[in-house]
Amino acid sequence: xxxxxVRLWAVASLTLKEALRRRIIFFVLLLFAVALxxxxxxxxxxxxxxxxxxxxxxxxxxxxxxxxxxVLFLAAFSLPGDFEQKRVxxxxxxxxxxxxxxxxxxxxxxxxxxxxxxxxxxxxxxYIRIVKLLSGDAFPALVAYPRLTASEFEAVKGQxxxxxxxxxxxxxxxxxxxxxxxxxxxxxxxxxxxxxxxxIQIASPTDGYRSSGAVRFRVLNHELKRQSxxxxxxxxxxxxxxxxxxxxxxxxxxxxxxxxSCLDSDGLVAGVRNSVVxxxxxxxFELNFARGLTLALLQSLLVTALTLMASTVLSxxxxxxxxxxxxxxxxxxxxxxxxxxxxxxxxDQIKAAQGTEKGEQMHTPEDLPPWVLRLxxxxxxxxxxxxxxxxxxxxxxxxxxxxxxxxxxxxxAAAGVAPHxxxxxxxxxxxxxxxxxx
Amino acid sequence: MTAVxxxxxxxxxxxxxxxxxKHKALDQLSIRxxxxxxxxxxxxxxxxxxxTFKLLLGLIFPTGGQATVLGKxxxxxxxxxxxxxxxxxxxxxxWLTADETLDFFGRLFHLDRATRKKxxxxxxxxxxxxxxRKRQIREYSKGMTRRVGFCQALINDPDLVIFDEPTSGLDPxxxxxxxxxxxxxxxxxxxxxxxxxxxxxxxxxxxxxxxLHQGQTKKYGAVRDILVQRDSITMTFKxxxxxxxxxxxxxxxxxxxxxVRSENTLETLEDVFxxxxxxxxxxxxxxxxxxxxxxxx
Numbered sequence: 001x002x003x004x005x006v007r008l009w010a011v012a013s014l015t016l017k018e019a020l021r022r023r024i025i026f027f028v029l030l031l032f033a034v035a036l037x038x039x040x041x042x043x044x045x046x047x048x049x050x051x052x053x054x055x056x057x058x059x060x061x062x063x064x065x066x067x068x069x070x071v072l073f074l075a076a077f078s079l080p081g082d083f084e085q086k087r088v089x090x091x092x093x094x095x096x097x098x099x100x101x102x103x104x105x106x107x108x109x110x111x112x113x114x115x116x117x118x119x120x121x122x123x124x125x126x127y128i129r130i131v132k133l134l135s136g137d138a139f140p141a142l143v144a145y146p147r148l149t150a151s152e153f154e155a156v157k158g159q160x161x162x163x164x165x166x167x168x169x170x171x172x173x174x175x176x177x178x179x180x181x182x183x184x185x186x187x188x189x190x191x192x193x194x195x196x197x198x199x200i201q202i203a204s205p206t207d208g209y210r211s212s213g214a215v216r217f218r219v220l221n222h223e224l225k226r227q228s229x230x231x232x233x234x235x236x237x238x239x240x241x242x243x244x245x246x247x248x249x250x251x252x253x254x255x256x257x258x259x260x261s262c263l264d265s266d267g268l269v270a271g272v273r274n275s276v277v278x279x280x281x282x283x284x285f286e287l288n289f290a291r292g293l294t295l296a297l298l299q300s301l302l303v304t305a306l307t308l309m310a311s312t313v314l315s316x317x318x319x320x321x322x323x324x325x326x327x328x329x330x331x332x333x334x335x336x337x338x339x340x341x342x343x344x345x346x347x348d349q350i351k352a353a354q355g356t357e358k359g360e361q362m363h364t365p366e367d368l369p370p371w372v373l374r375l376x377x378x379x380x381x382x383x384x385x386x387x388x389x390x391x392x393x394x395x396x397x398x399x400x401x402x403x404x405x406x407x408x409x410x411x412x413a414a415a416g417v418a419p420h421x422x423x424x425x426x427x428x429x430x431x432x433x434x435x436x437x438x
Numbered sequence: 439m440t441a442v443x444x445x446x447x448x449x450x451x452x453x454x455x456x457x458x459x460k461h462k463a464l465d466q467l468s469i470r471x472x473x474x475x476x477x478x479x480x481x482x483x484x485x486x487x488x489x490t491f492k493l494l495l496g497l498i499f500p501t502g503g504q505a506t507v508l509g510k511x512x513x514x515x516x517x518x519x520x521x522x523x524x525x526x527x528x529x530x531x532x533w534l535t536a537d538e539t540l541d542f543f544g545r546l547f548h549l550d551r552a553t554r555k556k557x558x559x560x561x562x563x564x565x566x567x568x569x570x571r572k573r574q575i576r577e578y579s580k581g582m583t584r585r586v587g588f589c590q591a592l593i594n595d596p597d598l599v600i601f602d603e604p605t606s607g608l609d610p611x612x613x614x615x616x617x618x619x620x621x622x623x624x625x626x627x628x629x630x631x632x633x634x635x636x637x638x639x640x641x642x643x644x645x646x647x648x649x650l651h652q653g654q655t656k657k658y659g660a661v662r663d664i665l666v667q668r669d670s671i672t673m674t675f676k677x678x679x680x681x682x683x684x685x686x687x688x689x690x691x692x693x694x695x696x697x698v699r700s701e702n703t704l705e706t707l708e709d710v711f712x713x714x715x716x717x718x719x720x721x722x723x724x725x726x727x728x729x730x731x732x733x734x735x
Contacts, residue, residue: 010545014531021533021574085529090590093495093523093600094546095515438452438489438498 011104059124075307076319099429144288144404145279150180153273173265180276193244195279201270202237211237214263291405292395299393309428330390340377442629443471447503463489465653478644485650487633522596528587532576547594561589601632
């Protein structure tokens with residue numbers, strides 16, 4: 001296989017030039033600007049923070065939708081267009097290997113998607129800034145608080161979960177506590193009120209269906225002997241609990257520890273090192289916006305690679321359908337996994353209760369035969385293993401809560417996408433290498 | 439002497455979705471084309487001409503046999519650096535201009551910017567596209583698009599040029615220009631492989647030909663060897679009187695020959711057409727190619 005950067009770039013720039021000449025980008029960006037401006041229709045019924053949120057959510061929804069449409073159609077029709085319109089005869093008779101043609105197209109579309117998302121981001125930030133300027137001081141500050149994870153995590157009178165040693169649990173009703181230590185903090189890095197976010201799992205050793213309970217959060221500065229406490233009487237498992245504490249508890253700086261315990265004697269709390277985080281002073285809003293849109297870009301690159309790879313063997317409409325399927329499956333990842341877990345739990349309970357009176361009364365959901373459900377969960381899990389969870393690319397989870405996307409989170413998302421992207425690229429290269437252009 | 443193209447029992451069978459043989463497009467083609475030759479592949483539609491080209495360009499893989507192009511397998515990317523190809527139909531990138539199209543293809547040959555520009559200028563001038571070089575190809579006529587196709591085939595100054603139906607879609611003047619182009623390439627030592635339904639053109643410009651039918655080679659050799667009728671002679675005289683003609687005919691009969699035809703020589707329609715157009719003076723002119731050492735005016 002011979003690939004040269006000059007040829008690769010020649011094909012990539014051809015891809016870009018074609019897209020620009022078709023004026024698709026300009027048309028979609030114009031539509032984007034118009035659609036974004038429509039968010040102003042909601043302004044009269046909203047307060048200032050509401051206005052900001054509606055602009056942000058509106059922008060992210062349209063960015064996602066427009067990027068998806070543009071990427072799916074441009075990527076799906078490019079190679080089949082070359083094949084069907086026999087332009088590939090010109091290309092393949094030149095010193096351009098078949099894989100280079102695929103890689104050049106992929107590079108071209110990747111740059112195109114980047115330009116596309118960056119342009120939408122610029123329009124959004126510009127629009128928000130203009131609205132802020134026109135609204136005066138009443139408009140909320142544009143902020144993005146960076147997340148800080150604990151330096152250490154331990155369970156006092158608790159223990160690790162055997163199946164997952166990184167996850168610790170503490171039984172309720174006693175002194176067992178999960179503790180997150182945040183060391184070496186500087187007061188200057190925090191706003192007046194330090195925001196704490198916790199996402200704790202709540203369960204019961206005796207009731208498999210238990211998923212909520214009363215939870216106490218205690219924030220301690222051992223050195224200064226200062227503490228603050230927050231009790232949530234009905235917290236659901238994996239629900240984001242957010243509260244804030246005064247910066248005074250930190251003094252000029254030092255260590256903080258946050259202890260979490262379950263107040264119900266038949267309950268338990270469980271978590272991992274990043275289940276409890278605190279937030280720094282705001283980072284640059286625009287920079288954070290760029291980082292957040294990079295998440296959206298990663299998702300789009302994955303869909304581009306799949307659609308383009310599929311288009312090497314399938315027709316353009318089928319490739320579009322495959323791309324849409326990836327979008328849907330990626331976005332439903334969490335729900336499907338949760339559903340599969342519930343079904344497994346139900347089936348296990350039915351199996352355990354078989355032969356008893358209780359077992360006779362138990363039914364599977366929709367009264368389906370257990371083997372159908374077992375097969376369904378197995379196949380769902382198999383598919384989900386190859387499809388990444390798109391929730392990690394959803395910038396709205398950060399933006400709408402004024403949180404900054406950390407480089408670590410960005411890196412994790414990129415590392416999650418990279419293997420899929422590489423496999424799809426390799427598949428495309430292999431298919432092209434052995435493809436007849438007849 | 440190393441052959442520019444050599445095939446040995448080259449066979450291509452197209453298969454259906456399940457891998458079952460569907461159609462044998464080419465059956466045991468064995469040909470050799472030497473440097474500086476103009477070689478013609480002729481035959482009815484579906485006889486395997488285009489399939490042969492695709493195999494020689496590495497666009498498709500053979501089912502059997504083998505082929506070498508410039509001494510290497512057709513899939514070798516290095517081979518393609520010395521090759522130019524014009525497909526039967528010119529589907530170029532409609533959104534690009536002629537300049538951009540030639541620049542793009544030039545980049546695939548790793549030509550530097552100055553060389554790309556120089557070659558593009560020469561070809562655009564030669565094919566009469568200077569007035570439209572900045573217009574997108576979607577605005578071109580079929581003939582103009584075809585001429586851009588020729589330009590891209592020659593952008594790398596190839597040693598081997600493959601033309602699939604080169605005169606298809608061109609007016610008689612352009613057809614004549616293409617014939618002259620091919621002869622010019624031959625004069626410069628280039629090898630040309632072409633297919634055409636215009637048998638007169640093939641006869642005029644090709645050194646050797648192969649006639650294909652249903653994928654099989656029916657005739658193969660020098661044009662003259664294939665066409666010559668050993669039991670028949672044509673003589674052309676200038677300024678022969680009627681009496682002289684009768685005496686020659688009588689002499690021939692006395693020698694036991696049977697007279698098949700005796701008539702005035704006809705000009706070719708192409709010559710008459712080109713002269714007529716040139717005489718009309720409407721700007722559509724045909725310029726014969728410059729001879730070696732002579733500057734094109």
